[in-house]
Amino acid sequence: MTKIEHKHPLAIRWFHWINFPVLSLMIWSGMTIYWANDVYRIGAGEFTLFRFFPAWFYDAFDLASHLSQGMAWHFLFMWFFALNGVLYVLYTAISGEWRYLLPNRNSLREAIQVTLYDLGIRKVHPPPRKFNGAQQIAYTSIILMGAGSLATGLAIYKPVQFSWLTQALGGYPWARAEHFALTLGYLLFFCVHIAQVIRAGWNNFRAMVTGFELIEVEDPKK
Amino acid sequence: MNRVDAEKVIRRRTRRSFLFGGAVAAAAFVGGRWLYTRREDAGIRWPLRRALEINEQLARDFFDAGRLAPTFPVSMAKMPRANGGVGLRSSFDAAAWTLKVEGGRSDSPVTLAQVKDLPRVEIVTELKCIEGWSEVVHFTGARFSDFAAKYGAEDAVEYVGMETPDGEYYVGLDSDSAMHPQTLLCYEMDGKPLTAVHGAPLRLAIPVKYGLKSIKRIGTIRFAESRPADYWAERGYDWYVGL
Structure with a gap:
């Protein structure tokens, strides 16, 4: 027997789908701001493994030479990003949704x-429920990361008015690096999230x- | 419910949800296009300019002159890179320089010796460039508030404008930021007299703003009731850029 079951409340679907374009805009404008002082890299000493970002990356997403424009978009959409997150x-x-x-x-x-099951190492999936342990950790972390973006963002947006916050985060240059690292975290989350949504299939996405x-469900008459 | 009925019901709901979601996405896209195609107001789309102005009003409402930029030991200070040569390219005789003051107590110019007669203040703080880099810098000079008390307007004004002698570079400041206790009319950096590229003989050091407001080679200081023009604000940046 097939049953239609309510899974995600309307409010959560709205928060989710509003966040997607707003966060995308924040990342795009943030990258145009980062471009003006693109000093971060992965490496040690003289050796650089990867530089954020190579020229082709800036070209591909048209990120170069829009600092003023990027700041203006960033400082408008920050309000929507924060408001949506706080309301969520x-x-x-x-509502009690926090329990799941x-x-x-x-x-x-x-x-x-x-994770072991998804990697094909373990044969048995734990009993399914609304959100499994991996999802709970991921969906809670992403909210903490959002809070981290607001805190580090405020620390570099108003580093004199909120100097206590900037200092608590390790000072102005560190707060900027943390703000950037969180963005990389979103991109990583996005890749795994999309892969998992594709794996889980249409019923889950719908x-x-x-x-x-x-x-x-088991037919009780049988 | 059997499988066929269940699928029929959910298909109807799916169609409704996707149509509605698609309409909302289309509306958001049209809204985004609208924003992206508005006429420009000083280098950015006007709705973005209005948003910056609202942020400015909020920041000015909550501005507290008692909040200070963090300071550092002198040993951490370095000379910053010399960004921004606009206003420094015209021929200039530093020895013959005097500071013009408009809207102040008198129309007579102020000499460097008179600025140096004001209490000497040293501050080691971060110079934060709007590009995103920062550097700990050792500034020495007179508090702008001390200067304003002696040479400024009799009655408090809302704005202060400054420009280079050739008028090529100019900044506008709200009075609260200009009068902040860490805002200096600076004549020494790194314990040495200012060099030409850093704005000799007199520059501004204003830690409550991005570095673009720390104008070099000040020629004129104007106390004003209306908002002074600002070089970078005319080129797409926020006028206020308060930190």
């Missing part, structure tokens, strides 16, 4: 099991748009 946290806290999202003491073990999914 309030909603999950008040916050990791508990079993989440880490389950997350390891899920639930994030419509709120409903189809599930097979």
Whole structure:
């Protein structure tokens, strides 16, 4: 027997789908700002493994020479990013949705099991539920990262008015580097998230748009 | 519910959701296009300019002159790179220089000796460039607030404008930021007299703003009620750029 089950509340779907273009705009404008002083790299001493970013990257996404424009977009859309995030946290806290999202003491073990299964090392998937341990950890981390972006962002946006915050984050240059590192974290999250959504298939994706999914249940008459 | 019925119901819901979601996405796209194609106001689309102005009003409402930029030991100070040569390219005789003051107590120019007669203040703080880099710099000079108390307008004005002798570079400041205790009319950097590329004989050091407001080679200081022109604000940047 097939059943239609409600999975994602309307509010959460809105927060999710609003966040996607807003965060994309924040990352794009942030990259145009970063371009003006693109000093970060992966390497040690004289040796550089990777430089953020190579010229082709700036060209491909038209990131060069738009510092003033990038700042203006960034300082407008920061409000929407912050507001959407705060409303999401309030909603999950008040509605009780946090119960599905916050990791508990079993989440880490389950997350390891899920990861091993996804990598094809483990044969058995832990019993499915709304969000497994790996998802709970990922979806809670991404909110903490959002809070981190707001904190590090404020620390470099108003480093005199909020100098206590800037100093607590290790000073102005460190706060800027942290703000940048969090952005790389979003890009990493995005890649894994998209891969997992593709793996999970249409029924799962559709639930994030419509709120409903189809599930097979045992027919009680049999 | 059997499989056929369930699929029928969810297909209807899916169609409705995707149509609605698609319409919202299309509206967002049109909105984005609209924003992206507005007429420019001083180098950026006017809605973005309005957004910067709203941010400015908020920042000015919450501005607290008691909050200071962090300071550092002198040993950490370096000479910063000499960004920005606009206003420094005209021929200039530093020895014959005097500072013009407009809207102040008198119309007579102020000499460097008179600026140096004001209490001497040293500050080691970060110079933060709008490009994203920062450098700890050792500035020495007179507090702008001390200068304003002696040579400025009798009654408090809302703005201060400064420009280079050739008028090529100019900055506008809100009075609260100009009067901040760390804002200096600076005649020494790194414990040595200013060099030409860093704005000799007199430059501004204003830690509550990005470095582009720390104008070099000041020729004129103007106390004003209306918002002074600003070189970079005319080229797409925020007028206020308060930190």
